[in-house]
Amino acid sequence: MFTFIALLVLGTLPKPILRVQPDSVVARQTNVTFMCEGITGTKEYNISKDDGNYTQFIQFLQKSQNTAEFSISKIEEHHAGQYHCCYKTHDGKSECSDSMELVVTGAYNKPSLSVQPSPIITEGGNATLLCDSGQKCHRLILTMEGPQKRSWMLDPQYNNSIKHFQALFSVGPITSRQRWTFRCHSFHRNRTQVWSEPSDILELVVSGTLPKPIIKAEPGTVIAYKSSVTIWCQGRLDAQLYVLHKQGSPKLWGTESTEEFGEKAKFFIPSVTKEHVGQYQCYCYTSAGWSEHSDTLEIVVTGFLPSKPRLSALSGPVATSGGSMTLQCVSEHRYDTFIVTKEHEKFSSSLDSQYIHTNGHFQATFSMSPVTPAYRAKFRCNGYYKHIPKLWSVSSDPLEIQISGLSKKPSLLTHHGSILDPGKYLTLQCCSDMDYSRFFLHKLGEAHFIQKNGQRTRAGLSLANFTLGSRNSSTGGQYRCYGAHNLSSEWSASSDPLDIRVTGQLPFTPVLSVKPKSTVHPGQNVTFLCWSTYPTDTFILHKEGKNHLLKQLKSKFQDRRFQAELSIIGVTSALSGKYRCYSSLESSPYLLSHGSAPVEITVSEQTKASSLPPFKPMGASSLPPLKPMEASSLPPFKPGQTAGLESYLKVLVGVSAAFPLFLFILIFLLLRRRQQGKVRKQAQKETELQLPAGAAEPVARSNLDATTQEEIICEKKRVPGMERCFDGEHKA
Template sequence: MTFTFTALLCLVLGALFLVGGLAKPILTVQPDSVVYKQTTVTFLCKGTRVAKQYILYKEGYQYLGSTQIPQKPKNKAEFSIPKVDPNQAGQYQCPYQTQDGWSEFSNSLELVVTGERTHRLPSLSLDCQKVGLFTGLTPPRAKQDNEYIFSNQHYKALYSVGPVTSSQRWTFRCYSNDQRSPLEWSEPSNPLELLFSGTLQKPTIKAEPASVVTSGSAVSIWCQRSLDTEIYVLHKEGSKKHLGTRSQEKPENKAKFSIPSVTQQHGGQYRCYCHSSAGWSEPSDTLELVVTGIYNNKTSLTALPSPVVTFGENMTLKCVSKEGYDKFTLTKKGQKFLSSQNSQFIPSITQYQALFSIDRVTPDHRGTFRCYGYYNQTPHLWSVPSKPLEIHISGLSKKPSLLTHQGQILDPGKSLTLQCCSDVNYDRFALYKLGGADFTHYGVQWTQSGRSLANFTLGPVSSSTGGQYRCYGAHNLSSEWSASSDPLNIFITGQLPFSPSLSVKPNSTVHSGDNVTLLCQSTYKVDTFILSKEGAAHQPERLKSKSEAWDFQAELSMSAVTSDLSGTYRCYRSQDSSPYLLSYASDPVELTVSGEVTLNSQRLEGYLKALAGVSVAFLLFLFILIFLLLRQRHQGKLRKDEIPRRTGRHCLSLTTSLLQRPAEEEPQGVTYAQVKGSRLRRAEAVLPSVMSGEVLDTKDGQAEDDTEIDSQAAESKEPQDVTYVQLCIRSLRQGAAAPPPSLAGEASEESTVYAALAITQPGSVPSNKEQ
C-alpha cells in the first residue's frame, strides 16, 4: 500500500512541477540507514549547483514542512533528525528546485530504527534462531521469513552468502521485527565476523605464562608470524565471535591478546589468523587453554619408587583423589606433560587414581610436576592442583657415604646428626627420606682431609624422624645429582608397648667355632623383630616373626662364631605399618666368644721357639761336623804304630748345653751324624732310633751312664716334645772295612762317639734330672 501511494504521488508532483530534464537527486543518510534509537541521523540530498531549495519527504509527505537552503556550493542539502525514535523510521525521498522548475524525486531511502524492547533479542551463528522475522545486515542486507522449529521451539531463518574469497572480511548481525511495523527492529544480535583463511604461511600461537591458568589470573596469548602483518585475529573454537582483532598501525610480526582475569568461559581451544595485502594466512596450530581451580576437591601426586630417580631407570607418578573425576592429567612447569589417564577406583583405599609411567628417565624429566582431575563434559576446566612434586635425576657421578655417630636406634629426644661425605669434591649435598616429596635438607660442603662432607642435624628425634635416608652430592655447575648413597635406617624406640625378650642358645659364653642361636620372643603380636649389636657398624638385623603356640618369635643362627661376634645384643618389636618405630629394648644379652685369641698366640709362640731351637742345633751340628772332619784328616797322616787302638763306644749326651769331650778321647776313623726331631713318648727310644739296630757295647762307666739315661726317661710318664741332634763318630782299624762276623758278639774294635742335643717344646716340663 505504501509503495502504491508513493508512485501516485510522484505522478501528481511530476504533473505539477515543470520538469525541464533536470537530473534526479541522490539521497544518502549518515551514519547508516539502520540506526539505534536516540541516534542523530543526517540526510544528504545531492542535486545541482543551480538548485534554489531542497525538500525532504517521508512516506510522500513533506517532512514537517521543512525546506533547506542549499549550502555552498549549492549542490546538496542536509536534513538532521536528532535522537530518532521508531516513529521516524520509514521511506524518505528528496527533490530540488531550479529556475526551470522541480526535479524528479530521488530514489527511496529506507531508515530503520532498532532497539525496540517489544521484540526479543535474537542470536546469530551459522543459523539465526529467534522469534520473529530475521534480517541480516549488509553486506548484503536481506530479509527472510522465519520458520518455526518444533524440536527446540524456536524460529529461524537461513541466509546464503557468497561466493567468498580470502580477501574479504564480513561482519553480520541479525534482527527480528513484526510485520505490522516492518521498519521497527529489535536489538541487534552479537556481531558475527566471517574470515576465510587462505594459503599463506600459518602463524604460531602460545600462551604466557602458561596454557594451564588458575581461575582469576591473567594470561596473554601471542600470535606471531615471520612476515609483518597488518591484522591479527584470535578465535576460540565454538565461539560465535572472535576473542580479539589487532589492526597494527605499523605492520609487525606479532600481536598480543590479553585476558586480565580468566574465567570458565575462557577455557577452550584457540587459533589465530594473519591478514596482509596478500590475503589471509592459514590458521595456526591449536592452543589449548585450561582453567584450573574450578573444582575444590584436591588431588595428591607421589613418585614411585621415589622422586629421586637414577638416570636410565623407570619411574611412575601416581595421582590420587577422593573425588570421582573421570580423568587425571599431569603437568610440568604449567604445561600438559602426558596424555590424560582414565581414573580407576581402588577399593582398598576407597579413592580414585591414575598411573603415569615414564620409561628410562633422562635429565629432561627433572622439574616440578602437578596433577589435576576433570570431567569428560568439561575437559578444559580442571580441579585445584596437587602439591608440587619435584623430580630429581641422580646417578651421573660417584655415590657418597652416609653415616651417623649416634647409632641407628635412638630413644626419643636424643640428638641425631647424619653426615654425608665423599672423596669427590662435591659443592653441595642433599638428604632424602624415603616416602618424602622432596629432599629433607640441603647442606653446604666443607672439606676435611681431602674429603668433602656435610652434616645434617635432625635432633631432637621423634617418631617422625624414623625412616630410611639417603644422601646425594652435586656440583654447582650441574643440576644433576650423584648416585645415591647406601640406605641408612633410623629407628626410634618407645613407640610400641611391651618389650620383647632375648635369649641365647646354648650359652652366652661359647668357644670359637661353636654354633650360637639368638632368640627374640614376645607374647604380643609382632610383625618383625629388630636385633642389634651395641657399637656395630652394620645395619640391625630384621627378623620376620613367626607365631609359635601363644607367642611370637624369631631366631638368628650363627655358625662357627668368632670373637668378632662378642658383644651386647638387644631385641625390639616392630610392626609392618610403621617399620621404623620400635618398642623399648629387651634386657641386654652379653655374648662372649673365647679361646681363639689365646690358643693362636700360644701356638704361634711355640712354633717360633721350635724353629729357633732347630736352627741353633743345626748350626752346632754343622760346626762339630766340620771340626771332626778336619781332625780326622789331620790324624790320618800319623803312622799306624802311633795310633792307639781303641775299642768300645762312647756317646755324648747334650741337653740344653753341649758337653765338651776331653781332648784325649777325640775319636778317630769314620765319622757320621744324624739329626732328627721327634715327639717322644719315652726317652729310651732315642738311642735305638739313632743306632739303627747296631749292637752297642759299653765299657767302664759308659754303660752306667746309658742306664742312668734310660732310668731318667722311664721316670717321665708324660709325653714331651723334644728336638734333638745325635752325633755318632765311629773309628775303625785301618785296613778293616768291617768287623769280622766271628767277632759279632765280642767287643768291636771300632770306636764310636754319640752326641744328643735335646730341646724341650713349650708346654712340656722336663724332670730335674733332665735339667
C-alpha cells in the first residue's frame, strides 16, 4: 500500500522542460548552459546523460525556484549525447523531461555546400543542394538555420572521379517571405551526435516584389589586375540583410547586415583576379520579404594581358561640337578585339582588330558622331581575346578629348620663323581679339595640352606666351592653339596650324644651285635645283627674311642622286633674296637636315639694251633748224688750254665740211616731196615731235602714201601694263 501511494504521488508532478543555450548543435570549446524548468517549491534539480558513461548534475536550491541552470565550459566530443532532467519537491520526484540531443561539431573536416544551378530561386520553386565531403562518412545531414529549424539526412554516394562522398538534397517550395539558410555536416553511424565542422552557410534568395536596390562600384567597373574594388548595395531603410550574387556562380558572393552602414551594405574585394570578373546583382531582405534584383553591374579586369595598346585621335584630341571624331587603337601584339572606354562612365565601344601588312600592327578605328559636350572626357583602349572577353590587356595611356565650339579662332605666331636651328629657346604666342581667359597649346600627335592664363593688352587683345624650352628633335611638329572662357567647358575653334621644323637633325647637307644664273631680269625664268647623294623623301626650299618662301618638293632619284627642281616663270623683284635647301624624311617630316650653302637671287631693274628702238635715218624735215653759233656761247679762253682749243677747232672744221653735203641731201628730198604738198604741213608738225627714251619704234613716214599717213597721225607711247595711243588732243 505504501509503494502504491508513492507512485501515485510521483505521477502527479508535471514533467519539467529541458533547454540548452546557445544551441543544441555547438562547436567544440563552446560554453553550454542547460536550463531545467520545473515548478515553484522545487528543492532539487538534476540533469543526467544516458550513454555508456553515465553523467549526472545535481543542484540543491536554498530557495524555492522553478528553474535551475547547469553550465559546461568548453564542450568536448564526450559531452555529446542525450540529456534529460528531473526535479524534487516535498511531494516527491517528477517525471524526467523529454530527451534533448546535444551535438558537438568539429570532429572532422567540414564539407562543402552548394546549390545547383544558382542560389537565386524562383518564387514557389524547389532548390537542389549538394553536400560534398572529402572524408569518409556514413551520413550527410542538411540543416536549415533560423526560427523554422529543419533537417534532412541522407546516406552519401561515393563519387569515384573526385574521390568524394556526396548527397543531393531537394528542398522547397521556396517563398520570398522568409530566409532560407542552410549548412551541412558529416558524421559516422556509431557516433551520431559527433559531427564534422559545419559547411559555409548557404543562403537561397527569392527575387521578390519589393523595390530593387541600387548597385555601384568604386572606383569603377574596369579594375586593374590585383587592385581592390568596393561594391555598394543601397536599398530600404528597414532592410535587415543584403546579398551580392555573381551570375553563374553556385553560391552568393557576399552577405552583409545593415548594422554598420544603415540603408546600404559594403562588399569589399581586396585583390581582383580573373575569378572576380563577371556580372553582379544585389538584393535586400526586410521583414516583408525579399526585394527585386538590382540592375546588373559588370566587373572587368585590365592588365591581365601584358601588351599595352596605343590610343590616338586621328584629327587631334580636340573635336568640333556637332562634328565627328575618329579614334584609333593600335598594338604590335595580336588581339581579337579592341575596346574603347570613357573614364568613370558606363561607355564602351568594341571592334574586331585588323592586321595592317605595311607595319605589321593590329588596329581598330572608331568613328563617333555627332560630337556632343558629353565626349569631353578621358578615353582608354584595351585589347582582349574572344574566349576571355572580360580579361583585358593593360590599358593604353589616357587620351583626353576636348570639345571646341564655334567662337572665333585665335592666331598662333612665332617670331623665330618656321625653320629653326637647334639650341635656342622657342616661344609661341596665341592671341585673339576675343576676351579669352585661358589658352591651350597642342602639338599634333601628343595627347596632352599646355595651358596658360590669358593676359589682356592695352590694344584690347588677349594672349598667352608658351615657351617650349631648348629647340631639339622633340620641338619639331605641328601646333595649334585654342581659347576658352572660364565659365565654359567648350574651347574656341582651332587656330590655323603652325609647322615648326628643326634643322641639323639628319646627318647630311643637300646642295642648292640655280639656273641659268643668280642675277636675272624681270620676266625671265629661274630654276632651283636641290640634290643630295643621301636618300631623302622631301626637299624644302626656303627663302630667308620677312617675306619668306617655303616650298616642299618631292624627291626623285635621277642621275645617281636624289633631286628636285622648282621652276619659276616670269620672275619679279619679289623673288630677290637668300635661299637655302633642306632635306627631310617621310617618317619625320619636321626634322630637317643641315641647310645648304646659301644662294642669293638678284632681280635687276636695269633697262635691257634690246629694249631700245633700232636706229633709222631721219628725213631732212626731221632736223631742227640750225642756228648760227654766237661767240658769246663759247667759253672764255684761258692760258694752259691750248690742247683743248686745238681739239675744239678740229671738230668745228669737220662739222663745217660735212654741212654742205648734208644740206644737198635735204634739198634733194624736198624736191621729191614737192608733189605731196597736201600733207606737208602735217609732216612739218611731226618733225617737231621728239621720241622719248624707250619708245616704240617710229614708223618710216617717207614710205607711206598720203592716206596711210592721215590714218596714223600719232606716236605710240608704251605705258607699263598696257599700250595707248595719244594725238595731243584725245586718247585714240
